[in-house]
Amino acid sequence: MVSTNSIALLFVVLTLFLIHIKKIKSRSIHKNGKSEPRLPPGPAPWPIIGCVPQMLREKSTFRWIHRLMKEMDTDIACIRLGNVHVIPVTCPEIAQEFLKKHDATFSSRPTSMATRIYSRGYLTAGITPYGNQSKKMRRVLVSEIISPARHHWLKDKRTGEADNLVKYIYNRSKSSSGTVNVRTVTRQYTGNVIRKLVFGKRCIGVERADGGPTIAEEEHVEAIFTIIKYLYAFCISDYFPWLVGLDLDGHEKFVNEAVRTVNNYHDPIIDSRIKKWRSFGNSNEESTIDEPHDLLDVLITLKDSEGKALLTPEEIKAQITEIMFASVDNPANAVEWVLAEMINQPEILKTAMEELDRVVGKERLVRECDIPHLNYIKACIREAFRLHPIAPFVPTHMAMSDAIVSGYFIPKGSHVLLSRLGLGRNPKVWNKPLEFRPERHFTSGSTEVQLIEPDLHFISFSTGRRGCVALMLGTTMTVMLLARMVQGFYWKALPDVTSINLDESFEDMFLANPLVACVEPRLPLHLYP
Template structure:
């Protein structure tokens, strides 16, 4: 297999053969006989291939992009990869121009090898380009899957998984080691919630007595995080589609394996459920006399205006996978980072615990109805979203036509990347941006802290047509995860460890090492499931 350096050299040799090495300089652009504003500042691209050699040699790409923008002292840049103008943004004001003022223009998504594989050929909501299919699936998601009525309908299932989280951590905390792998607990909680909402089941096989994951659940979660890793990973074929199939950077192999693993778990359940509700393309009258029990039932029983199934089996399978990877990552990452920061700053952990004791008490477990009153807990989560985002960029927005944004020319087909990292750590916006300070999220006119951030000073659920359609579910999952952990247990670093290592992984934005901590129950024993 070609190394990235070999691929870069191959491209350079090709260009030497095709054309002379003349650099392109950004400046005024002439279109239809008139001058338009210049492109955002950026590195001078090579002919034809753009900055592909730099992309291939300066891994990980997101760190190169942010380093480049810092060196150029710019909040918006233009990096040409092949014929694609990639536009990273780290300024909230410019971000709002893209997602509010020009939301219609930037409502599409670029296509790629990975997004095609994950979306079943662009059948879903998040990954599909703007068009009829996207509009159809978005209507289904908004009106049938994450509507307020549906959210309240599934409350008991979410509570079951919050109880199981406490059970699992309690069993770990009373074991001989008294240690808890917070990353495992957090990821399995989020995965358990969405599996319960989707399939009415936590496990794919037999459950474990201690509430922890089996090998099957661990494999499922690992495959979901592999999907996320390669979702928008600056693959060569994203910018040179004719290279799909050659797998020059090895992404295709991992994408196919992850999709296969997830499908092996999902498809038998989905096929059986569709078979239960439908017969020969029509809804089974005998089955439909029963009410749906979960989100899969809902999707399988939806009908169009002629009484026929609204969604094909392929659409259901693709959308189930997309919902899975859209809900598991952000809450688990934010809570793992928040716990690490709070253990290192015991006064923050103490303040959060005191809030829970004041609002909830110690005679019952915290519930979703308490969320509006847990402002300090939510401030801790906002601060984790700001300082420790799950991914460097939100999914790219693609320009459907030429536009002028922040005084710069943004060509049709450009990929706009709002930087979670750059927005949340922007020193022009945040005082001491690298410090974990939940108090910064309290303002004089704030009566209730919200996890949403419409001004895009950091990214939690984004905004606009392509923003997260389920902030209520995301808020409930994240707050309940952190609140149950803080209320139920005293947390501290392991013996002989002075503080938690807060180093960030070089390849992504997760903790370099999974958080392993010491936990002790702090509530009456009858409250532990």
């Protein structure tokens, strides 16, 4: 594989051969004798290739971007990659300008190698550029998939997976080691829930008696998290489309392998179900299907104004994959970080257990109806969203026209990156921002802690036309995951570990090492499934 330094050198030599001019700097534009707004501050770009050589020298692009902004002491910057102006933002007020005041202008998504493959040619709601297709699929999600009525309809399926979560951890606690890989538990729980909601079944393969994941389920979830990793990963070909196919940075290989794995599991189920529903109603065919039983059934049975199928098989397959990777990441990551922080700060764990004992008691397992009253549990989750976000940036917004934001000129086609990392750890907003302190989320006059953050002091579910539509499902999955784990078990570090290492992975925002902890039951034995 070609090294990043070789690629950088190639770009530099090619540029110098084609154009021999000085580096371009952002200058004031004068029009009719008046000074026009400038681009946000940023490093001086090379002609044609912009700052790609600097990006390639860095092993972690998002850390390089944040380091640049810190060095320039700015809350908004402009980094040109190829001909694309990349605009990172770490200030809540500026972020609100983008997502509220100028929401219509920045409601599109850029095209990229990964999003094209993931969406099967832009057939989905979330990562498809703004237009008729994205609006059509978003209407489907809002009205048919994540509506309050549909959420209630799927309650028993979610509860079944919360019970299985407790069963699996309990069985692990009774094993010879008594240890649990928390990352495996949290990711498999979210994978189990969304598979159950979409396909009507958790298990891929033969279900394990202890409630743990099969090899196929582990492979499925791993592929989904690979999809998330490369969703907006600063791939070279996204800025130089003529490089697609050369795979200079290796992204295409991982993207294609992950999608192939997911499709191998999804497509046979979807094709078989479509065939059954399409034959339903034929007088010469018998079918046991009489009404939808899961979200796949719902998508298949949607009709247009003429009574024909609203969605094509390709649209269904693409949207199912997007539902999967949009659902598993935040809950799994947040809860792993919360438990790591709790083990290092036992008083936080104690306070959370006391709240559960007070609100729920020890004679039943926590239920979804308890969520409004579990304010400390939700404060812990909010703090994880703030301090330990799943990704450094929200999914990229793209400018559909020129705009003036916070006094700066944002050209059409710019990629706007609202920084989860920069907003949540902004010292101008948060006191001691690098400390995990759930109490900071209790505000005077508020009776219930919510996971959403409308002022964008951190980002949980985002906002605006391209914000997450599944707030209710995301909240339920995250709170139930943490609440069941804290209510049902005592957690502590391994015997030879004095404290959990809270270092982040250099390449992403996960714990550098998966959390492994000792676990003991804390409820009457009859409550464990």
